[in-house]
Amino acid sequence: MSYLETTKNVYRDAALTPDIGLCCTTNPVWELPGLKIPKIMQEMNYGCGSTVHARDLVNNPKILYVGVGGGMELLQFAYFSRQPGGVTGVDVVDEMLEASQKNFNEAEALNTWFQKDFVDLKKGDALNLPVKDSSIDVAAQNCLFNIFKSEELAQALKEMYRVLKPHGKLVMSDPTCEQEMNEELRNDERLRALCLSGSLSITEYVKALTDAGFGTIEIRARKPYRVLDPHHYPTDTLIFIESIEVAAIKDPMPADGPCIFTGKAAIYYGKEQFFDDGKGHFLSYNQPLAVCDKTAAALAALGRDDIFISESTYYYDGGGCC
Missing domain, CATH: 3.40.50.150 (Vaccinia Virus protein VP39)
Structure with missing residues (x-):
């Protein structure tokens, strides 16, 4: 059987x-x-x-x-x-x-x-x-x-x-x-x-x-x-x-791979009112933005000291970068 x-x-x-x-x-x-x-x-x-x-x-x-x-x-x-x-x-x-x-x-x-x-x-x-x-x-x-x-x-x-x-x-x-x-x-x-x-x-x-x-x-x-x-x-x-x-x-597969949301967020806390990475991700001052793992990695790679990336919570409730 x-x-x-x-x-x-x-x-x-x-x-x-x-x-x-x-x-x-x-x-x-x-x-x-x-x-x-x-x-x-x-x-x-x-x-x-x-x-x-x-x-x-x-x-x-x-x-x-x-x-x-x-x-x-x-x-x-x-x-x-x-x-x-x-x-x-x-x-x-x-x-x-x-x-x-x-x-x-x-x-x-x-x-x-x-x-x-x-x-x-x-x-x-x-x-x-x-x-x-x-x-x-x-x-x-x-x-x-x-x-x-x-x-x-x-x-x-x-x-x-x-x-x-x-x-x-x-x-x-x-x-x-x-x-x-x-x-x-x-x-x-x-x-x-x-x-x-x-x-x-x-x-x-x-x-x-x-x-x-x-x-x-x-x-x-x-x-x-x-x-x-x-x-x-x-x-x-x-x-x-x-x-x-x-x-x-069933979204089209992005050229750089899938967008996988695991509950990460990005928070900008710099001197300006916002941060724009020029790729469609707009971070208002001290406001969390849900980001997919791919975007979280790209923001972290910028090496800035005014952007905080949280760990995965494995809880995502909509909204965010994509």
Whole structure:
């Protein structure tokens, strides 16, 4: 049995018998005006963060969500895209699709604004999405792509890139790990399916996104997730796993490489009212400007003693130099 088949079996079981907290911590249940989320959706919430951000969801966007779970994030997305077929949910597990459809019946009864046809559920594979080219404004996945090995991950990202419109966003939440994992952990099919042993480092994760062609990367959150300890897992050392929330934007790839935002800021504190580097970066006196890592390095290379560059916080909330 392949690790992908193991994954299908894990989530088939989770669809038939909701497993609260399976694989991941519970995503935020947004308290939005008029939005009521059925309890069963919360119990079947198999994600490690959130991919729902209001700033991404303007002007009734077309949204794609891969790996439907119990439908909670699909319902949250539909809140911002109240149109027939505004949200497409894709899953390879029949039982999960059936459970989600049932959950949407309950959501329709609880929410006067919601209609079931706002969400179009489709049987499909992340490696071969049943979606047209350049038809999606916001694509999302929560704690799914970390399960894939390198070849499948590259294909899944290629598919997401294909279906997005120019400047569309791929919003993701996945576990990451900065420590080395041994081969026994990496090759344990169930631990991979449980969103543990497939975790990449942030550098590897971002490289996979830029290799797929995404020209702008925003790391929006980084937080503690799990530990793998020697008493319960095949490891000699304690392994710390974090989760990150990332947006990859289908911008053209700049000639000098991608713009990667990791929460750095530049602050000018010189004698003038502002500093202009002549390359589109304007720093007002003593006002922080969010900068991508590339711009931070260029400003630091100027060797000035009146510009402060902060370290990466791995939290980026929009705005800035690019």
